[in-house]
Amino acid sequence: MKNKSLTFRIFINTFLVGTLIYFVCAFMFFGNLYTYFEEQLFNELESESIFLEDYVLNGDLLKLQNLETKNRITLIHSNGSVYFDNTVSFEEMENHALRSEFLGAKDKGVSKVSRYSSTMTEKTLYFAKLLSNGDVLRISCNQHSVWVLVLGMSQILLLILVIAVIISGISASWISQKIVHPLNSINLDEPESSDVYEELKPFTKRIAEENFEKAQREEIRAQYTANVSHELKTPLTSISGFAEILMQGGTDPKITVDFSKSIYDEAQRMTTLVNDIIKLSKLDEKSIAMEKEALSLRSICREVMEVLSASAKTKNLSLNLEGDSGLINGVEPVIYEMIYNLVDNAIKYNKIDGSVNIKIQEIQNFAGDRNKVILSVSDTGIGIPYSERERIFERFYRIDKSRSRSLGGTGLGLSIVKHASKYHNASMLVTSEEGKGSTFTVVFEI
Ligand SMILES: Nc1ncnc2c1ncn2[C@@H]1O[C@H](COP(=O)(O)OP(=O)(O)OP(=O)(O)O)[C@@H](O)[C@H]1O
Ligand SMILES: [Mg+2]
Structure with missing residues (x-):
């Protein structure tokens, strides 16, 4: 597709079809007209043959010779030899026994044959008739060929062509604009409110869905920003509060320590x-490709358990790890963070003397599935x-x-x-x- 403009493509196609129709019509018109003329001429030749037949049968060849006619009259014996012609001297004419009009007449009584001249500019129509005495009477006339006819009418044809091209051009331009107009008037912000073609409904529906998703994403982002600001503001307010009191000086050393600890916390x-x-935000920006490597979940779990053992101890929890080594392809710090948060929650939201159990299972290829x-x-x-259960995964969402x-x-x-x-x-x-x-x-698929 060289030209991508829809308007142009519709225009050019409509225009070409219009022009093509003109040529087809002109061709059919001339073809029909020409055949019609030819039939007329054959009819004339036939009616002329009726009274000529009388002259021949009465042996009135002189009358034939003097007849005022633009047609050529030839008389042929049943053996094909020519014994009369009103335009050329018949002695010089060759035997006509093999001419198709002669054969046709002998066979069927009458025959109509047309032949082009060598230059194709003229055509000769022959009407031949078998007479009661066995001779064949042939009348012929010349007709311009269809090309000469077309050439003769070339000026008017050209004029009609120009008119046809102009009409084609104007209507093609009108049609293309009419078809394209609804496309250009689609409101991309509210695509479904526009009155569009049935074929475009899936397209506008898709845009509407994308618009909705975009609006939702923006809403979530705005909410997130508001939450972040709020979460940062709360500790900052307490820090300022404590610092303001300490700034005035003269506080009890014990209170100073307490306040300092609060500020630190x-x-x-x-x-x-x-x-x-x-x-x-790093996980959000998928464009930042982080290096993936072969990892053992088990050894990362061990690290996490070690880091969190102190907090587990405060609740007298038992931390257990069982199962396979859990080899996956992943980003180490991200997997660490994931396990850390899960175990951290398991400890934080546990009861005194409870337990945290970590289990790793490797599942081999099952029924065509990937290993897990x-x-x-x-x-x-x-x-x-x-x-x-869904909401706890939202940012800043806490049940209590x-x-x-x-x-x-x-x-x-x-x-x-x-x-x-x-991410994994x-x-x-x-x-x-x-x-x-x-x-x-x-569940990791590997
Ligand atoms: N193992 C768990 N048992 C009970 N409740 C849980 C558990 N894990 C998470 N929750 C609930 O889901 C909420 C969200 O958990 P999430 O880990 O996102 O935040 P958090 O633990 O409150 O804070 P952070 O992890 O950022 O320190 C928690 O506040 C808690 O109410
Ligand atoms: Mg947590």
């Missing part, structure tokens, strides 16, 4: 929050209400805000887990029973 919170936000590595983190904690906050949570942990598993094409599953515990399962 809040600053720590902010650091965690900012780090989480950075991790999430399944990681599950189970706890014996407070559990998650059924209605909250004050409780999570007192545990230092920002509500970003599970969003990081969700994004990390998505892994699927997530949550099962939970309120008051008994929860299990988070991540």
Whole structure:
């Protein structure tokens, strides 16, 4: 497709069809007209033959010779020899026994034959008739060939062609604009409100869906920004508050220590929050390709357990790890973060003397499926209400805000887990029973 303009393509096609129709019509018209003339001429020759036959049968050849006619009259014996011709001397004429009009007349009584001259500019029509005495009477006349006729009418034909081209051009331009106009008038912001062609409905529907998704994404983003600002503002307010009091001086050394600790804790919170936000945005920007490598889930779980053992101890929890080594292809810091957040939650939302069980299963190719590595983190904690199971993966979402906050949570942990598993094409599953515990399962396909 050289020219991509739809208007131009519709125009040129309509225009060509219009012009083609002109040529077809002209061709048919001339063909018919010409055949009609030819038939007329044959009819004239035939009616002339009727009274000529009388002259011949009466032996009145002199009358024939003097007859005022523009047609050529020839008389042929039944053996093909010519014995009369009103235009040339018949003695010089060759035997006509093999001429098709002669043979035709002998065979059927009458025959009509037409032949082109060598230059193709003229055509001779022959009407031959078998007489009662066995001779053949032939009358012929010349006719311009169809090409001469066309040539003769070339001026008028050209004029009609010009008119046809102009009409084709104007209507093609009108049609193309009329067809393209509804396309140009589609409102891309509200494509479904535009009155479009049936064939374009799937297209406009798709745009409408994309617009909706875009609006939704923008809404989520706006919400996220508002949440981030709010989460940052809360610790900053307390820090300013504590610092303001300390600034005035003269506070009791014990209170000074307490306030300083609070300032430190809040600053720590902010650091965690900012780090989480950075991790999430890194996972969001899929353009940043992170190096994937062969990893053992088991050894990462070990690292996490070691880091979190102290907090597990405060609740007297037992941390257990069982199963295979769980080899996957992944980004180490991202997988670490994912496991860390799952185990961290399993500890944070657990009960005193409970347990956290981590299980890794490698499942070999089953019924044509890909090999799987399944990681599950189970706890014996407070559990998650059924209605909250989707929402806990939303950014900043916490079931019990004050409780999570007192545990230092920002509500970003599970969003990081969700994004990390998505980044690795892994699927997530949550099962939970309120008051008994929860299990988070991540299924990697390898
Ligand atoms: N194992 C679990 N048992 C019970 N509730 C859980 C568990 N894991 C997560 N939740 C609930 O889901 C919410 C969201 O978890 P998420 O890890 O995203 O945030 P967080 O733990 O509050 O904060 P962060 O992980 O950022 O420190 C939690 O506040 C908690 O209410
Ligand atoms: Mg968490």
